Amino acid sequence: MRYLRPNIAAMNGYVPGFQPDDAASWIKLNTNENPYPPSPKVTEAILAEVGSDGASLRTYPSASSMKLREAAGELYGFDPSWIIMANGSDEVLNNLIRACAGEGQDVGYVHPSYSYYSTLAEIQGAVVCTYGLTDSFAIEAFPEYYHGRVFFLTTPNSPLGFVFSPAYIESLAQNCGGLLVIDEAYADFADWNALELVKKYENVVVTRTLSKSYALAGMRLGLGIARPGIIAALDKIRDHYNLDRLAQAACVAALRDQTYFRESCRKIIETREWFTHELTAIGYDVIPSQANFVFASPPDKNGKRVYDALYGRKILVRLLSDPLLAHGLRISIGTREDMAATLNAIAEIG
Ligand SMILES: Cc1ncc(COP(=O)(O)O)c(C=O)c1O
Missing domain, CATH: 3.40.640.10 (Type I PLP-dependent aspartate aminotransferase-like (Major domain))
Structure with a gap:
């Protein structure tokens, strides 16, 4: 398009994480949202x-x-x-x-x-x-x-x-x-x-x-x-x-x-530590996290395989397009129940 500045015409726009229309029917762990409501x-x-x-x-x-x-x-x-x-x-x-x-x-x-x-x-x-x-x-x-x-x-x-x-x-x-x-x-x-x-x-x-x-x-x-x-x-x-x-x-x-804010963060941190421990126990490589997500790699280092299998079970995590990160997945920390369900699914998938 001759109307555009060349750098705009040439660039790829940023692709945000997928936001499904029927978000309530998913366990949604792909864009690091808070699983609890605001105050x-x-x-x-x-x-x-x-x-x-x-x-x-x-x-x-x-x-x-x-x-x-x-x-x-x-x-x-x-x-x-x-x-x-x-x-x-x-x-x-x-x-x-x-x-x-x-x-x-x-x-x-x-x-x-x-x-x-x-x-x-x-x-x-x-x-x-x-x-x-x-x-x-x-x-x-x-x-x-x-x-x-x-x-x-x-x-x-x-x-x-x-x-x-x-x-x-x-x-x-x-x-x-x-x-x-x-x-x-x-x-x-x-x-x-x-x-x-x-x-x-x-x-x-x-x-x-x-x-x-x-x-x-x-x-x-x-x-x-x-x-x-x-x-x-x-x-x-x-x-x-x-x-x-x-x-x-x-x-x-x-x-x-x-007061509300601190309690919400406390619960997420507690769940993060529990999830990291449990996922490590089933053979995943989990980078110790200080955020409200973890980056975890399955034993076969095939992030896409696990992403697809979780997707089929209506659990949405983040598979990054960067080839450097293809060995793992970024998984947001949800409620304890969400993470227990995710852990069970991952244990089944292997
Ligand atoms: C590292 C980092 N910086 C900034 C942002 C943008 O945050 P906001 O929702 O405030 O625009 C994000 C959102 O995911 C992020 O991961």
């Missing part, structure tokens, strides 16, 4: 915002999402000027690339991790360079000093589930000439996070999502934490009404109900 306070807040006649929907929402920034700032220990709210953390990742990397400039990330970074860089016409992992989960051949514009580090890593150590991430921050974007989509399930590094290094940005640990994937809520200068730039380029009224109400209610 009941979220539903209350959404209903209160709609009101009995929906009149509030006539008017635009807050353009600044200030109440959300305040709630997040209080929770994470930052001034609201260090926080931007977004329509999913994908929006923050997108705007970080738009703000920092132009045509022909370098953007890097670890492979395997979240391939959407590549799509975003391609849209900009930026040059993508990926770095593999060593057997001990360090970045292979990371340069002594990284000269690219943005480097994305997913920790806990998806799809593998491991975390980089705080000292290792700090060394990357010191050796990164551009922004180091630490994508902490799964950090609420981990033993530690990198928020302190945002305070310490001006090139560090942390992104978070409410899609997983707060069970709000359907509301599209995420955030970024960085120095006010970076936040101000992101504010300039985002859609001015990027969060709708209902999402804003849901977000504040969710962040304020920490």
